[in-house]
Amino acid sequence: MPHQAQKRCSSSAVKTDSLYYKIFAATPRIFFELIDRPVSKDHRFDSVEVKQTAFRIDGVFLPEPTANDPTVYFVEVQFQPDETLYQRLFAEIALFLKHHPETQGWQAVVLLARRSFEPPKSPAYAPFLNLPNVSRLYLDEPPAFADASFAWGLMRLIVASAERAPEQAQRLMQTAASEPAERTALIELVETTMIYKFPELGLEEIAKMLGIATEASQTRVFQEGRAEGRAEEGQALVIKQLKHKVGEVPEKQTDLIGSLPLDKLESLGEALLDFETALDLDNWLQTNTSV
Numbered sequence: 001m002p003h004q005a006q007k008r009c010s011s012s013a014v015k016t017d018s019l020y021y022k023i024f025a026a027t028p029r030i031f032f033e034l035i036d037r038p039v040s041k042d043h044r045f046d047s048v049e050v051k052q053t054a055f056r057i058d059g060v061f062l063p064e065p066t067a068n069d070p071t072v073y074f075v076e077v078q079f080q081p082d083e084t085l086y087q088r089l090f091a092e093i094a095l096f097l098k099h100h101p102e103t104q105g106w107q108a109v110v111l112l113a114r115r116s117f118e119p120p121k122s123p124a125y126a127p128f129l130n131l132p133n134v135s136r137l138y139l140d141e142p143p144a145f146a147d148a149s150f151a152w153g154l155m156r157l158i159v160a161s162a163e164r165a166p167e168q169a170q171r172l173m174q175t176a177a178s179e180p181a182e183r184t185a186l187i188e189l190v191e192t193t194m195i196y197k198f199p200e201l202g203l204e205e206i207a208k209m210l211g212i213a214t215e216a217s218q219t220r221v222f223q224e225g226r227a228e229g230r231a232e233e234g235q236a237l238v239i240k241q242l243k244h245k246v247g248e249v250p251e252k253q254t255d256l257i258g259s260l261p262l263d264k265l266e267s268l269g270e271a272l273l274d275f276e277t278a279l280d281l282d283n284w285l286q287t288n289t290s291v
Helices: 004-008 016-026 029-033 085-099 144-148 150-160 165-177 180-197 203-211 220-246 250-260 262-272 278-288
Strands: 043-052 055-062 072-076 108-114 134-138
Touching: 016 029, 016 043, 016 072, 016 150, 016 180, 029 108, 029 150, 055 085, 055 165, 072 085, 085 108, 085 262, 144 150, 150 165, 150 180, 165 203, 180 203, 203 278, 220 250, 220 262, 250 278, 262 278
Parallel strands: 072 108, 108 134
Antiparallel strands: 043 055, 055 072
16 A cells, blocks of 8 residues: 555646756756766856846756856756747747857757657757757656666656655665765755655655654755744744734734744744733834834
């Protein structure tokens, strides 16, 4: 029987595009491993707004001024059918090149969940797709080296079914643990991916699926998650206490309390013991927030 939490995973709940871009920004080596190229330390991942058009290209690896490889890499992630995919991609590239004439070379990489998401063939774009610097990768058709590749394993984890995701994630955790130089960064990517895939689960449940204990995990993802959990518990307790002291708390003030850092929240928890009216809360918030 699958873990009951697995049934709560919903592909619609995973913000797939943003997760991929988050991964590329955090660990650029993942992208270069996907396209079977030497890892470049001279590129940074960014989104680029083309001036005068308010046109933003979400995924671009830009070379540093001193980079040995001056190639600009355009990345397009596609996890649902889109007939305008190549119209948009090549328009973006053309606009970028127009506004950056100093560009010495470019490569476009399209990452699709499956081949069936390819747009209908268009004679107008066939010449572009046949260019040697345009690559298309399909997660349902991994290359021969994919089985030993952490990058490909992570990409496939994002689209894995709820039943298969825990096993795949545990294998990736073992692979990450065997790479001391990047162990923490790679483990964080697996943890982040699982949190995206199972948004309704708590950290303890995610940790159980990964085969670890939250107390044993010292990664930033779980540390921030624990801090966030403590803050949420503290906010709920403070709001409950305030209702007893001064009555119903207006939505605007509730939002302000929700934005307080943990130390300020603790201060409010102590201060509210002396509150007598809603004005006391209003005065405290005005003194202790930027509003």
